[in-house]
Amino acid sequence: MKRLRLSGTMLGLTVLLGACTGGPMPPPTTHSLTVKLDGVASAPVTVMNTTTNASVFSGTLEGSKTFASLKAGDVFKVEGGAVNGYTTPGAQTVTLDADKTVTLGYESTPTPTALNLARIQGMLPGWTFGAAALGVYFSLSGTVVDATSPTITSTGRVDSGLPTPGRLGSFLEGCTFNGERSTLDFGAELPEILAFSRQSDFLGTVTEQTSDGRPVTRLYSDTNATFTGTATCGTTELDLRLNLTRGWNAVQITELPTTTARNHYNVSSIEAGASVTLGFKRAEESSQVYFRDESPLTLRPGASATRDALFTQMGGLSGEVTLETDVPGIRVSPAKLTLTPLSGQSLPGVARRLIRTLEAQTRGLQAQTLGTTLTLTAEANAPAYTGPLQIIVRKGGTPVGGGTLPSVTVAAPAVRVYADPTRLTFLPQGETAEVTVTAFSENGFSGVTTLTLTGLPTGITASSETVTLGDGASAAVTLRLTASADASVGDFQGQVGGPAVQTLYGTPSTVAGKVTPRRTLLGDGAVTALTLASNGDLWGLQGGYVLQIRNQQVISRVALGDGVNGQALRVGPDGSVWASGTGSRALYRLAQGSVQTFPVGGYGDPTAPLSFGVDSAGRAWFMFFDGFNVPQLRRLNPITGEIVTIPTVKSASSGVAVTNDAAGEYVLFAAGDGTLVRVDTTTGASVASASPLYLGGMGRVRAYSLDRQGQLWVAVSGPDATLNRLNLADLSVAQRVNINGVANAGDGYKQVAVEDGETAWFLRQKALVRLDLATGAQEYVALEYSDHDLHSLSLAPGAGTAYTFGFQSSQPAPEYLRVQR
Numbered sequence: 001m002k003r004l005r006l007s008g009t010m011l012g013l014t015v016l017l018g019a020c021t022g023g024p025m026p027p028p029t030t031h032s033l034t035v036k037l038d039g040v041a042s043a044p045v046t047v048m049n050t051t052t053n054a055s056v057f058s059g060t061l062e063g064s065k066t067f068a069s070l071k072a073g074d075v076f077k078v079e080g081g082a083v084n085g086y087t088t089p090g091a092q093t094v095t096l097d098a099d100k101t102v103t104l105g106y107e108s109t110p111t112p113t114a115l116n117l118a119r120i121q122g123m124l125p126g127w128t129f130g131a132a133a134l135g136v137y138f139s140l141s142g143t144v145v146d147a148t149s150p151t152i153t154s155t156g157r158v159d160s161g162l163p164t165p166g167r168l169g170s171f172l173e174g175c176t177f178n179g180e181r182s183t184l185d186f187g188a189e190l191p192e193i194l195a196f197s198r199q200s201d202f203l204g205t206v207t208e209q210t211s212d213g214r215p216v217t218r219l220y221s222d223t224n225a226t227f228t229g230t231a232t233c234g235t236t237e238l239d240l241r242l243n244l245t246r247g248w249n250a251v252q253i254t255e256l257p258t259t260t261a262r263n264h265y266n267v268s269s270i271e272a273g274a275s276v277t278l279g280f281k282r283a284e285e286s287s288q289v290y291f292r293d294e295s296p297l298t299l300r301p302g303a304s305a306t307r308d309a310l311f312t313q314m315g316g317l318s319g320e321v322t323l324e325t326d327v328p329g330i331r332v333s334p335a336k337l338t339l340t341p342l343s344g345q346s347l348p349g350v351a352r353r354l355i356r357t358l359e360a361q362t363r364g365l366q367a368q369t370l371g372t373t374l375t376l377t378a379e380a381n382a383p384a385y386t387g388p389l390q391i392i393v394r395k396g397g398t399p400v401g402g403g404t405l406p407s408v409t410v411a412a413p414a415v416r417v418y419a420d421p422t423r424l425t426f427l428p429q430g431e432t433a434e435v436t437v438t439a440f441s442e443n444g445f446s447g448v449t450t451l452t453l454t455g456l457p458t459g460i461t462a463s464s465e466t467v468t469l470g471d472g473a474s475a476a477v478t479l480r481l482t483a484s485a486d487a488s489v490g491d492f493q494g495q496v497g498g499p500a501v502q503t504l505y506g507t508p509s510t511v512a513g514k515v516t517p518r519r520t521l522l523g524d525g526a527v528t529a530l531t532l533a534s535n536g537d538l539w540g541l542q543g544g545y546v547l548q549i550r551n552q553q554v555i556s557r558v559a560l561g562d563g564v565n566g567q568a569l570r571v572g573p574d575g576s577v578w579a580s581g582t583g584s585r586a587l588y589r590l591a592q593g594s595v596q597t598f599p600v601g602g603y604g605d606p607t608a609p610l611s612f613g614v615d616s617a618g619r620a621w622f623m624f625f626d627g628f629n630v631p632q633l634r635r636l637n638p639i640t641g642e643i644v645t646i647p648t649v650k651s652a653s654s655g656v657a658v659t660n661d662a663a664g665e666y667v668l669f670a671a672g673d674g675t676l677v678r679v680d681t682t683t684g685a686s687v688a689s690a691s692p693l694y695l696g697g698m699g700r701v702r703a704y705s706l707d708r709q710g711q712l713w714v715a716v717s718g719p720d721a722t723l724n725r726l727n728l729a730d731l732s733v734a735q736r737v738n739i740n741g742v743a744n745a746g747d748g749y750k751q752v753a754v755e756d757g758e759t760a761w762f763l764r765q766k767a768l769v770r771l772d773l774a775t776g777a778q779e780y781v782a783l784e785y786s787d788h789d790l791h792s793l794s795l796a797p798g799a800g801t802a803y804t805f806g807f808q809s810s811q812p813a814p815e816y817l818r819v820q821r
Contacts, residue, residue, distance in 0.1 A: 032067060034066040034100070037061060037063060040106040043080050050075045056070070056076065072097065075093060085108055110125050113275070114276075115274040122276065122277060129152075133146065133196050133198060134194070134206065136163055137191055139192075141165070144194065146163070148160060165191070168189055172184075178231075178232075181226065188222075190220075204280055205283070207279035208278055215253065216276060217250070219244070225244045240267050243269045249269060252270055283316075287311050287339065289401065289403025292309075300378065309372055311393075313339055322335060322395075323374070325389055328382070329383055376389070376408075385412075387407070390405075391405075417498075418437060423512070424512050425481065427460070428519045429487050432480050437496050441470065445471070446470050446471045447500075450467075451498045452465070453496060460492060463482075465479055485518065490514065491512070491513070492513050520554075521814060522542060522817055523542060526804070527804040528566065530803070532795045533575065538550075541569050541792075543566065544561065546588075546590060566581040570612065571614075573614065573616045574617065580609050580611070585601055600622060600634070613659045613667040614660055614664060615665075618638060619638065620638070624645070647684075650671035650686075652669055657701065660681075662712070666680060668704075674699065687731070699717055701716060707756050708756055708795065711725050713752075721739045725754075739760075742771060750793075763790050765789055765790060767783065768780070769781075785807075802819050804816065
């Protein structure tokens with residue numbers, strides 16, 4: 001069962017009290033106390049000064065009375081006496097530290113009546129609106145229909161019949177019922193009972209309640225029916241105890257406590273003849289403004305135009321209201337209106353509709369609302385404008401409603417600016433970016449103007465650019481945005497502005513941007529390898545050059561040799577820097593700014609890098625493979641140039657990667673059966689792990705990584721991709737993490753850098769992935785440009801990771817370094 005509620009745009013009224021002060025004045029010695037009655041014309045009232053225990057007033061008070069010259073600071077008690085047929089308000093105590101007003105509110109005591117299922121009968125408590133009308137809102141048809149004999153008397157008495165709804169809906173549609181019932185379902189309507197002034201102004205909602213406190217809801221049924229059981233309707237559960245007759249019925253709907261996510265209600269019939277009283281929930285005071293003519297309106301500076309307007313009075317709004325517009329430079333007159341109290345109006349007619357289109361509402365209210373002619377005037381210096389104009393209605397300074405003209409134009413000479421709303425300008429910290437906008441001459445503008453961006457966050461500045469426009473001309477203007485080195489990373493917006501710039505015709509003039517983390521230009525060409533040295537320097541390979549990077553600045557660039565394209569890079573435990581590359585089977589060692597070249601021979605893919613380890617003595621270890629015989633582990637001494645073969649307990653199946661531990665005591669490689677072989681770099685002794693990291697032919701070692709604590713991690717690919725922290729003492733796995741979510745998703749990964757036992761970084765082609773090794777949670781850091789690729793990855797100095805990226809290009813393009821914490 002779905003119950004559609006009545007909706008509206010009713011604005012609350014709040015009284016704003018203020019005090020104006022001038023120059024220094026002595027504090028007043030007396031104040032006044034005003035006592036007002038609400039709900040009754042007269043009542044017995046006593047006013048007592050409890051500070052002095054003296055009586056100020058005792059007798060019958062008519063309407064209101066002000067007691068002047070009362071001593072400041074004294075405490076007064078105001079108490080209303082009993083009035084027949086009304087509830088007596090509670091006593092009120094005030095301290096007279098200023099002029100004060102006390103209102104005693106009386107509400108008529110409702111007299112119970114016997115429940116008539118087909119009628120609404122009784123007295124509305126606190127009724128002050130005079131003669132009015134009762135309407136019934138039917139949600140299924142979206143209409144308000146007059147009740148039979150709809151009159152509400154000036155004293156609030158109601159005796160009205162309920163009309164038959166024009167449309168019914170299935171009561172149990174979409175529900176599953178369990179219990180006993182006399183019929184499968186029935187057509188139903190749940191109405192709202194509403195009160196309107198005779199001018200169709202919505203005053204509030206009429207409610208009913210039994211003398212024993214049960215809320216009454218009216219329910220129409222198209223048949224006699226009984227239901228005893230439970231209906232489950234989506235996320236709502238209904239306990240039904242219904243005994244319905246064809247026509248109007250009364251039910252009680254009560255929310256029940258529940259321990260599940262379902263809403264739980266009891267819906268039970270209320271017997272005819274039950275003792276009931278009426279209640280009245282007053283609508284919030286508001287006034288909606290409707291224009292008979294909503295066609296586009298154009299004003300030139302200094303000119304005026306008129307439009308006929310209709311003002312509704314919801315919730316009994318009356319008295320003086322002020323009018324204003326929300327468009328700078330346009331004023332409305334009259335600036336004040338007096339809305340006559342509804343009880344004093346005598347225009348005929350009752351409510352016909354509440355939910356209707358604006359056109360229908362305008363037609364329906366022509367003889368039932370306050371009508372007036374509004375004059376809209378554009379000041380002589382009004383700026384150019386195109387867009388909607390809202391009339392704002394205020395009472396006591398508080399907005400209580402309004403209305404809108406959809407299209408108003410102030411045709412002043414101006415500059416209109418267009419900024420592409422689909423373009424996002426990326427602005428790295430410490431850099432400058434350009435954004436281009438288009439300026440248009442409007443309404444005869446001719447001359448020079450200045451454009452800039454306003455509303456930018458701290459740390460971002462914009463240039464100011466001048467542009468000369470002829471009448472009807474346009475021009476492209478390039479503005480420069482600059483981010484400070486410490487500008488906050490994230491999205492920002494700036495509004496194109498200037499002395500003559502106006503927002504016209506809804507043209508977008510907002511520039512959207514995003515501050516991205518600092519980046520360092522490394523020169524042209526992809527950096528294919530990156531590694532962190534123990535002193536905090538980063539080393540990288542860019543084409544045939546080795547880069548040394550300190551504090552995110554390139555401090556040296558050394559060439560490896562002609563025709564060499566560096567691919568693999570390692571800083572040994574002794575601080576020596578080694579590299580290998582494609583195009584030759586050689587190892588390269590940096591020595592005091594020069595490069596030593598060591599041909600190592602062997603067979604292999606000329607485009608694949610030679611992977612190697614470095615021991616504590618600065619010697620390089622690599623896997624030699626001639627394409628025919630069993631691969632051999634070999635050791636290169638850079639001092640003598642001697643290359644020796646080291647026998648191992650197991651052999652590799654090809655020229656696999658070789659790595660070293662943090663101290664250079666061991667080098668390791670993967671044997672053909674998936675086990676790891678550890679070689680002591682001092683003695684040459686080797687051992688193999690008891691268990692393979694992967695099954696032969698079903699996986700491979702993808703990468704090695706040393707974390708900040710010197711722990712060695714091995715990334716294994718295959719059907720079950722894992723990241724494994726090794727115990728070097730026995731080659732067992734001390735920590736194993738499943739990385740299928742990274743390795744076997746999308747384009748997988750190219751490189752990995754492990755920070756510690758909690759965090760690892762993976763390099764994809766288009767994004768950096770941070771993996772929480774405890775929870776498996778992934779955090780993606782995407783590149784800002786779709787035509788950029790990530791190229792290399794390393795631990796960063798201190799914390800986080802460092803990575804390089806640049807444009808996809810067959811020719812060398814600018815390459816950047818960025819640190820991600």
